[in-house]
Amino acid sequence: MIRYEFLMQIRKRSLWISTAVLAVAMVVLQGDRGPRYVPDGTPARIVMTNWAVLFGVLLPLGFGMVLADRLVRDRRLGVGRVLDSLPTGPRTLVAGKYVGSVAATAVAGLATMLVAAGFEFAARRDPALFGWAFVAFALVMLPGLLFVGAFAVVTPMLITAPLFRILFVGYWFWGNMLSPLFLPSLTGTLLTPIGDYAASWLLGETALYAGVDGILPWLRPEPGATAAAVSAGILLLFALIVVLLVGPPLYRRQQRAA
Amino acid sequence: MDIKTRDLRRDFGKVQALRGVDLTITGGMFGLLGANGAGKTTLMRILAGVIPATSGQAIVGGHDLSTREGRVAVKRRLGYLPQDLGLYPDLTPREFLDYIGILKGLDDTAARRRQITDLLDMVGLTDVAGRKLKGFSGGMRRRVGIAQALLGDPALLIVDEPTAGLDPEERIRFRTLLSSLAGTRTVLLSTHVVEDVAQTCRETAVMAAGRIVFTGPVADLVSAADGVTWEVTTAGPAPAHGVVVSAVSRADGTRYRVVSAERPAPDAVPVAPTLEEGYVALMRRLSPAATP
16 A cells, blocks of 8 residues: 555655755755855765755645645545445554655655755765765654654644645744744744754754754753754654544544545 | 345434335345435445444344444455545556555455456456556446455445446446346445346335335336336327326327326326336335325
């Protein structure tokens, strides 16, 4: 089942178009502090982490958008009527759809990092860039994708997919990019899926707002390896809770209402 | 696989979709007739384990559908073709069937794929097995639907309005296919198209307003119109009495077949009824105010 969910998502043109458009937008908008302007001789770790931070600003928005219909479209397409008659339970269905579609979405994210690594390699001639593309993606972008993906797949069973998308945009900017110095927000805490703590650890300095003063100070430790691991762990835990505990009852409720 | 329901009820808020359904099916091809809104689909969905009943009992193959274990057990031996079948447009028929096969618990990949190849051949879709489903016609989609229902060689096949929207050739093809499947399994065919039942089923039940109003051999339902089926040819208007079941234009006028307790016209002659006329006669008897 995961294989076919993966195939359906990877074949989705909007996944690739949105990823490409958002990635290009970030490359164009990065300004003179962006990764393209990192001096020659900078370690590949720093270069690719900067790219992961750059892409992590907007790509997850696109990911959330394209993942939002993966479960609810079964009802819209009418496939749900067949799925309801099968012996596979809601937990397996929800988890299978999540894993398959998020894995395909991760491929798009990783591809973006590898394309960036390719451009950097053309200039810097450091093959380690490709390896660090994988590492930066895995540590900075992937935990956030897993977190965002869980909510994107499950929440539209509670509210409609269009409403989810609107609220998600608001959450993304409020909870990940709005400086906590101006307004109370989750930005800079262990809970933000933008990968700030992991990026700060890899860079050896604060990437965006990790650890900056704000509400919930106990969620704002100094960036480091432990904080990065805790942040990733929290994001994964939330993803698991949403997919395995919240999703199945919502799916069952959806079945009964159909 | 036997099906037995007793005082089965299902409410959707204030709407009573099923009002105490008692039904026994012992095997073969069984037709469930009824108008739109009679409760057929609701009954199908309960028997397929998709929704629970509000009250009453439903036992399928010895499994009680009021328990989760019972529903799962039935689903393992069930093939279901819903009324409005949906498919994933970005998968091919082969991929879609493999997807459903996996969810049906057919874990032996080689055996599952062999079965899919055989099923695609049976429904005549081998040549398009690699084409994406989004370009498929209604008839082709329905054939994919029956193929997915047959995965795992189910003992019980529930097909809900399988020929709705199909052209005559597809409809005949579908009926022939369904008939061929009934030999070794129970096939429950729900339809409002009387001809589907007439051509394929030995036994039938009729539903109206959430209840079973007839159950028995198809021949008995036909007999409900014995003595009340007439044929009259006239150049004038249709007979005012009774229910006109068919009207065929001819050179000398229009030939009407009418179900009526009284002779509808002086020159009307009694004729042997069809299943459709039996159905109309039954409905008329149950609700004379609803039909003239």
